[in-house]
Amino acid sequence: PGGIAGHTQIQGKELSYNNIADADAAWECVKTLDEPACVIVKHANPCGAAVGDSLLEAYERAFATDPASAFGGIVAFNRGLDAPAAAAVSKQFVEVVIAPEFDTEARKVFAAKPNVRVLSASLARAAQTYDLKRIGGGLLVQSPDARNVQSSDLRTLTRLKPTRAQIADLLFAWRVAKYVKSNAIVFCARGRTLGIGAGQTSRIDAARVAVLKAQNAGLSLAGSVVASDAFFPFRDGVDAVAQAGAKAVIQPGGSMRDDEVITAANELGLAMVFTGVRHFRH
Incomplete structure (x- = not known):
């Protein structure tokens, strides 16, 4: 529960292999944060992350970390997305936007950019049972890095x-x-x-x-x-x-x-x- 595999695509082009892999990295990262948060991922690595009093503030702070790398990135939020944050995101070129839900006004904002892949996913934080990595002729299997240090x-x-x-x-x-x-x-x-x-x-x-x-x-x-x-x-x-x-x-x-x-x-x-x-x- 809560994994990117269970997403619902609201709009946008078909997801590529790399889109899904990067979306998974962004979604798993943003789910670990308790306050309203945004994580931007490019080529499987976060290039910006922030919390804020609002999703708009979180996005602006995350984006400011590395605007060049955020171009064409994956943007994930851990709260339902509203119109102000959606409007800020839509000013940039993004491949995928992920949130638990999108309000009506946020959906209208992204509808003006029909190629942007907009995904909703559950925020359930259950850890994966195994972490898998493909190798030639097989798979490596280990327990996941699931512990959040306090x-x-x-x-x-x-x-x-x-x-x-x-x-x-x-x-x-x-x-x-x-x-x-x-x-x-x-x-x-x-x-x-x-x-x-x-x-x-x-x-x-x-x-x-x-x-x-x-x-x-x-x-x-x-x-x-x-x-x-x-x-x-x-x-x-x-x-x-x-x-x-x-x-x-x-x-x-x-x-x-x-x-x-x-x-x-x-x-x-x-x-x-x-x-x-x-x-x-x-």
Whole structure:
């Protein structure tokens, strides 16, 4: 229940293989967020995510993360879509829009763009029983990455402890990072993403890409928090995010060099928390 496979298509062209795969990534990510939220996915990776007092605010904040990558993306909402948010989305080129439902006025907005694929789906949050990946001649099967870490699960390893506001942003960043392909680095502040480094072959490069994305979007990383989907193998990644302006970090821990990384965080004035579990999306 609640999976993209059970969607209803309200309008638009036939869904392609990649449309469905990207829609699944966007839908699974937005369902993990409790406040009114928007997630934008491009090529299986979130390129913007945010919560807000309204869906319009959430969309505008998510879109601002990386407007270039949002072009031709998949846009998902975790509340019924209204006309103001629909009007904002319709100003951009999008492939698919997903929400639990669309009110009459929102449907009228999208009717003016008949090629846009508009999907409704249940918000049920039941986890998939298995996570499957095809390989030559067979399938890999594992249990899904279904756990949403809570504040009570976090261990602070640095002298400086995160503030309550930072903890909220760290948990938001951690939930988004779950759906970013590894190596993943996600900068966030005040319930929105600021820079996302996805699918890099080294963690330091993921950090550099995330910083570059934020710079390209004109977003400041001063005072931000950072999620790393797996442990920092060296202190260079911590140095990079601190130099960019981050003040708190969430990561699984578990590296042979955890002590070195914690020492670096202390030297740099960062608060750092460990989750004890990793994402490592492939």
